[in-house]
Amino acid sequence: MKTYEVFLKKEGKDPFSHAGSVDAPDDELALTYAREAYGRRSEGDQMWVVPRSVIIIADETELKMADRKHKHNDGQLLAELRRAAPRGES
């Protein structure tokens, strides 16, 4: 048996999202099982079924390290500086 990841896309602008996974002996049955497990109530109008083995997986530690303050470019820091500064000087 191989493990497959299943992605569904609803009608409209929403992107594909992960629905879950299935185990199946081959691609054809994977599609059948994915449809029954995740799409039997028309939860999506498009489906991707991807063998887990072809997915390139990123390193989790590296991903956690990526979260640094200056990467959050949401203007919050600048707003705080402005509030702290005396009126007229910023």
Add this chain to the structure above:
Amino acid sequence: MVPTEEARELVLAFADDELCVGQNHSWWIAVGPFLEEDLAFTSIAQDELGHARALYSLLTDDVDHLAYGRTPSEYRSAHIAEFLCHDWSWALVRHVLHDIGEQIRWSAITDSSWKELAHTAQRALAEEHFHVQHGLSLMRRLLSNEDGRRRLEPVIVELAPYGREYFVDPGHGLVDEGVLTMSMADQEQEWVKQVSGLLDEFDIPVDLNVEMPAFGRSGVRSKDFDLLHDEMTAVIRIDPKAQW
């Protein structure tokens, strides 16, 4: 159109087959061979019960009574549909034989002169494609494997000849009336062709021309029917007014 007695017999037999197979498939809820197959198989069970309901509703307003309220001799199911198949290999083989037949039977009524019947068939045929694909994929996969073949082959040999009972003709006028666009005999030939084709792929010799002692269409029930009927009427016996 007002359907003839023959046309009603055709639909009743088809509905009874679907009811029995749907009920039988549902024995596998939660005990299928693996989770994915469990889900797929019991989803097919639901579809078959849905087909039974749709067909009964062409004959009556009281579907529950027709489905559950008759005496055994009033049912018209084929014996292969009634068999309990309490072993996965039997359940799988029956599923494949049944659904190959079912696809042909729906195809023969999608352009029926009985408009409501044609409409029901068009909807069902779309689902049927997936049932057949599921059954054939799994069967081919298992027959390609030594252990799978060892388990399935004797079951196929024993069960396959029973499949022809699906095509017992309730009356020769059905094609002339336009109820069927393909005669029962032609449907049977098509079923034999498709099943033989599958078995030839794996060199499994089965004589589909053996006459089986199955007379379900005449009201004779198989040995498994009583237990099946007990199970399917368990709720309605407790509460005849139960809403589903």
